[in-house]
Amino acid sequence: MPQNETIQDLDLDEYKYGFVTEGKPVFRAEKGLSEEVVRQISAHKEEPEWMLDFRLKALKVYESKPMPTWGGDLSDLEKVLSEIYFYVRPQDRMQHSWDDVPEEIKDTFEKLGIPEAERKILAGVGAQYESEMVYHSLREEWSNQGVIFDSIEDGLKNHPELFREHFGTVIPTHDNKFAAMNSAVWSGGSFVYIPKGVSLNTPLQAYFRVNQERMGQFERTLIIVDEGAHAHYIEGCTAPVYSTESFHSGVIEIIVKKNARFRYTTIQNWSNNMYNLVTQRATVAEGGHMEWLDGNLGSKLTMKYPSCYLMGEGAHGEILSIAYSGDGQHQDTGGKVVHVAPYTTSSIVSKSISKGHGRSTYRGLCKVYEGAHHARSNVECDALLINDTSRTDTYPYIEIEENDANVGHEASVSKIGEEQLFYLTSRGIPEEEAMAMIVRGFIEPIAKELPLEYAVELNRLIELEMEGSVG
Amino acid sequence: MSAAPILKIAGLQAKVADEVELGILKGVDLEIKPGEIHAIMGPNGSGKSTLAKVLAGHPGYEPTDGSVTFAGEDLLEMEPDERSLAGIFLAFQYPVDIPGVSIANFLRTAVQARQPEGEDLDIFEFSDHLTERMEMLEMDVSFAERHVNDGFSGGEKKRNEILQMAMLKPRLAVMDETDSGLDIDALQIVAKGVNKLTEEDPEMSILLITHYQRLLNFIKPDFVHVMVNGRIARSGGPEVAIALEEEGYKTYEGQEAPSTNGSAPAA
Numbered sequence: 135m136p137q138n139e140t141i142q143d144l145d146l147d148e149y150k151y152g153f154v155t156e157g158k159p160v161f162r163a164e165k166g167l168s169e170e171v172v173r174q175i176s177a178h179k180e181e182p183e184w185m186l187d188f189r190l191k192a193l194k195v196y197e198s199k200p201m202p203t204w205g206g207d208l209s210d211l212e213k214v215l216s217e218i219y220f221y222v223r224p225q226d227r228m229q230h231s232w233d234d235v236p237e238e239i240k241d242t243f244e245k246l247g248i249p250e251a252e253r254k255i256l257a258g259v260g261a262q263y264e265s266e267m268v269y270h271s272l273r274e275e276w277s278n279q280g281v282i283f284d285s286i287e288d289g290l291k292n293h294p295e296l297f298r299e300h301f302g303t304v305i306p307t308h309d310n311k312f313a314a315m316n317s318a319v320w321s322g323g324s325f326v327y328i329p330k331g332v333s334l335n336t337p338l339q340a341y342f343r344v345n346q347e348r349m350g351q352f353e354r355t356l357i358i359v360d361e362g363a364h365a366h367y368i369e370g371c372t373a374p375v376y377s378t379e380s381f382h383s384g385v386i387e388i389i390v391k392k393n394a395r396f397r398y399t400t401i402q403n404w405s406n407n408m409y410n411l412v413t414q415r416a417t418v419a420e421g422g423h424m425e426w427l428d429g430n431l432g433s434k435l436t437m438k439y440p441s442c443y444l445m446g447e448g449a450h451g452e453i454l455s456i457a458y459s460g461d462g463q464h465q466d467t468g469g470k471v472v473h474v475a476p477y478t479t480s481s482i483v484s485k486s487i488s489k490g491h492g493r494s495t496y497r498g499l500c501k502v503y504e505g506a507h508h509a510r511s512n513v514e515c516d517a518l519l520i521n522d523t524s525r526t527d528t529y530p531y532i533e534i535e536e537n538d539a540n541v542g543h544e545a546s547v548s549k550i551g552e553e554q555l556f557y558l559t560s561r562g563i564p565e566e567e568a569m570a571m572i573v574r575g576f577i578e579p580i581a582k583e584l585p586l587e588y589a590v591e592l593n594r595l596i597e598l599e600m601e602g603s604v605g
Numbered sequence: 606m607s608a609a610p611i612l613k614i615a616g617l618q619a620k621v622a623d624e625v626e627l628g629i630l631k632g633v634d635l636e637i638k639p640g641e642i643h644a645i646m647g648p649n650g651s652g653k654s655t656l657a658k659v660l661a662g663h664p665g666y667e668p669t670d671g672s673v674t675f676a677g678e679d680l681l682e683m684e685p686d687e688r689s690l691a692g693i694f695l696a697f698q699y700p701v702d703i704p705g706v707s708i709a710n711f712l713r714t715a716v717q718a719r720q721p722e723g724e725d726l727d728i729f730e731f732s733d734h735l736t737e738r739m740e741m742l743e744m745d746v747s748f749a750e751r752h753v754n755d756g757f758s759g760g761e762k763k764r765n766e767i768l769q770m771a772m773l774k775p776r777l778a779v780m781d782e783t784d785s786g787l788d789i790d791a792l793q794i795v796a797k798g799v800n801k802l803t804e805e806d807p808e809m810s811i812l813l814i815t816h817y818q819r820l821l822n823f824i825k826p827d828f829v830h831v832m833v834n835g836r837i838a839r840s841g842g843p844e845v846a847i848a849l850e851e852e853g854y855k856t857y858e859g860q861e862a863p864s865t866n867g868s869a870p871a872a
C-alpha cells in the first residue's frame with residue numbers, strides 16, 4: 135500500500151474523483167500572465183535558480199490545464215484575469231487612500247467596532263501593522279524555542295534547505311489549474327516551522343507578521359509541524375477585506391509529522407467582486423492530528439476544499455467549515471479526506487447559510503485506499519436557507535477501496551422556519567434579531583471552536599448580514 | 606369585579622392564512638378581567654390552539670372578522686414581538702426547537718428586549734433571577750445551558766415554557782395544554798409555580814387551555830368555557846368542568862353555539 139508514496143504518486147488531482155472538468159484546454163495566453171511576468175517576479179525577489187525553474191514549469195502547467203467547469207461559474211474569469219496584474223509590489227499595493235475605500239466597507243468596520251488603525255490595514259491602505267509589546271515578547275519566546283514564523287520570501291532566503299525539502303510536496307503544481315497559477319506567480323504568505331516536541335499555547339496569527347505583505351493576491355503558505363509538536367495558526371479576520379483586485383488564489387501547504395497536532399483557522403470575508411480560489415491541504419503522518427477550521431463569507435465565488443491526506447497509521451484529520459452566501463454570492467466549499475494508512479480517522483462538518491439569492495454548494499470527497507483498514511470517516515453537511523430564493527446543492531463523493539472501512543454521511547437542508555421565528559418573536563425578540571439568533575445557533579457547533587474574539591466578531595457580522603433580511 | 610377587561614374578544618373569526626375556505630374560528634366572544642383565571646376546554650380540533658395562536662399573532666392564521674382588544678389596544682394590528690412586550694404570553698402546546706441557542710441566551714435576549722431603549726440588562730441580576738426562577742420550578746441550573754427545546758422530553762419542554770413565563774411576567778398568560786405530557790409530580794410543580802406567579806402579581810390573568818379537568822384541580826379557574834367547532838358553546842363557573850368530566854363532550858355534538866353577533870359560519 136502506498137504509505138510511503140508522495141502525493142504525486144497518489145495521482146489524486148482535482149480532475150479525478152468527481153472534481154471533474156470537461157472542456158477544451160485554454161491555449162490563449164492571458165494578457166496579464168506571461169513568462170516575462172514570472173521572470174520579473176522571481177528576479178525582484180532575488181530567488182535561487184530552482185525557484186525560477188519551478189515557477190516557469192508551473193506556468194506551462196497552468197497554460198495546459200483547462201478552466202474547470204465542475205464547480206462555480208468561472209465563465210467571466212478569463213476576462214477578469216486578462217485585466218489583472220499578476221504581480222504588484224507591496225509598496226504600490228498600499229498606496230490607495232482611505233478616501234478610496236467604499237462607504238459600505240467603512241460602515242461595516244464602524245459597526246463591527248474595529249479600531250481605526252486596524253481598519254486601515256484591513257482596507258489595504260495603512261502602513262505596516264504597529265508591532266505590539268505583546269507580540270515582541272511572544273516572538274522572543276517563540277524564537278527561543280526554535281520556532282520560525284516568517285514571510286514566505288524570508289523563509290526561502292533564510293532557511294533554503296528546509297524550505298526546498300517541503301515546498302510543493304503537499305500540493306504539486308499539476309494538482310489543479312489555480313494551484314499551477316499560484317506556483318507560477320506566488321507572492322506573500324507565511325513560512326512556519328515548529329520544531330520537534332515544541333508546544334505553543336498562543337496561536338500564531340498572521341496579523342503579527344510585520345514588515346511584509348500580509349495577504350497577497352497569490353499568497354503561498356508553507357507550514358511544517360515537526361514530530362510531536364503542537365500549534366494553532368490563525369489567518370484572516372471577520373471584517374471584510376477590501377481589495378481593488380478581484381482575484382485571489384492562494385496555496386496553503388501543511389506538513390504534520392509523526393504525533394504532531396496542528397490546527398489552521400481561517401475566517402475570510404471578501405468584498406463581493408472577488409473570485410476566491412484556494413487550494414489548502416495537509417499531509418498527516420502516523421499518529422498526527424490536523425484540523426482545518428474554515429469560515430468563508432463574501433466574495434463572488436469561493437471554491438475551497440481544505441483537505442487532509444492521512445498518510446500514516448492512526449492519523450486523524452478534521453475539517454470544520456462555515457460558508458455564508460448573500461445576494462450574488464456563491465460559496466462552493468467543502469473538504470477532502472484521503473485515507474491512505476490503516477486506523478486513520480476523519481470527520482468533515484460543513485454548515486452553509488444562504489440568504490437572498492445566495493448559493494452554497496457542499497462538495498466533498500472521502501477516499502479510502504485499499505489497505506487503509508479500520509479507517510473511519512464521518513461527513514455531516516447542513517445547509518440553512520434564509521429565503522425562498524436561496525439555493526443549496528450537495529455533492530458528496532465517496533470512494534472506498536477497502537472493505538474494512540466505515541464511512542458515514544449525513545446531509546440536511548433546512549429553511550428558517552416560520553415556527554421558529556414565531557416562537558422567538560412571541561417572546562418579544564424582534565424578527566431580525568430572531569433570525570440572527572437562529573443562524574448563530576445553526577453555526578454554534580463550529581463557532582464555539584473559534585477563539586473568543588473571532589466568535590464574537592462572527593456573531594456581530596451575522597447580525598449585520600441579517601439586517602434587512604425581513605420582509 | 607368591575608375593572609375594565611384586559612382582554613376583550615368580540616365575534617372573532619379566523620382562517621388558515623393561505624386558504625380561501627378553512628374558517629376555524631367562527632365567532633368567538635370572551636372577556637377576561639385582570640386577575641381572572643379562565644379555562645377553555647373542548648374536544649380535539651375545536652379551535653383552542655388556533656385561538657391561542659391568533660392571540661399571539663401567528664402569521665399562519667388570518668383573522669377575518671371581529672376584534673380583539675388588549676389593554677385598550679387593537680391587538681390584531683400588532684406584531685408578535687409587540688404583543689409580547691405589551692404583556693401577552695403564549696405557553697405553546699408544541700414548543701419549538703432552536704438548536705445552538707441556550708435557554709440562558711434566549712431568555713437574556715427576551716428580557717433585554719423589555720429594557721427601556723438604550724439600557725443594558727444587568728447581567729448579574731438577570732442570572733440571579735434566572736437561578737431563582739429555576740429553583741422555584743425545581744429545575745437544575747445546568748438546564749439554562751441546554752439548547753432551547755433541543756432534545757427535551759415532553760415534560761422538560763412544558764416546564765421550559767413556564768420558566769419563560771416566570772421570567773417574562775406577562776399580564777395575560779395563555780397556556781395551551783401545558784398539562785399534557787406532564788406526569789402528576791411535574792404537574793404539581795408547574796401548578797405551584799403558576800400559583801406563585803399569580804400571588805406575586807394578583808393582576809395577572811390566565812387563559813388555561815386544557816383537555817382535562819385534572820389541571821383545574823391545581824390551578825382553580827374562575828370561569829370555564831367549552832369550545833366546540835370554533836365557538837364558545839357554553840360558559841360558566843368551575844361546575845362546567847366537573848359536568849364535562851362526567852358527561853364528556855357528546856352533549857355538545859351537532860350543537861350550534863348561541864351566536865351573539867349573528868355571523869354564520871362560512872360555507
Ligand SMILES: Nc1ncnc2c1ncn2[C@@H]1O[C@H](COP(=O)(O)OP(=O)(O)O)[C@@H](O)[C@H]1O
Pocket residue numbers: 621627629647648649650651652653654655656665
Ligand atoms: N395550519 C393549519 N392548516 C390546516 N388546518 C388547520 C391548521 N391549523 C389548524 N387547523 C385545523 O383547525 C382545526 C382546529 O385546530 P386546533 O386549533 O389545533 O384545535 P385544538 O387545539 O382545539 O385541538 C382542526 O380541524 C385543525 O385540523
Ligand SMILES: [Mg+2]
Pocket residue numbers: 653654655698781782
Ligand atoms: Mg390544541
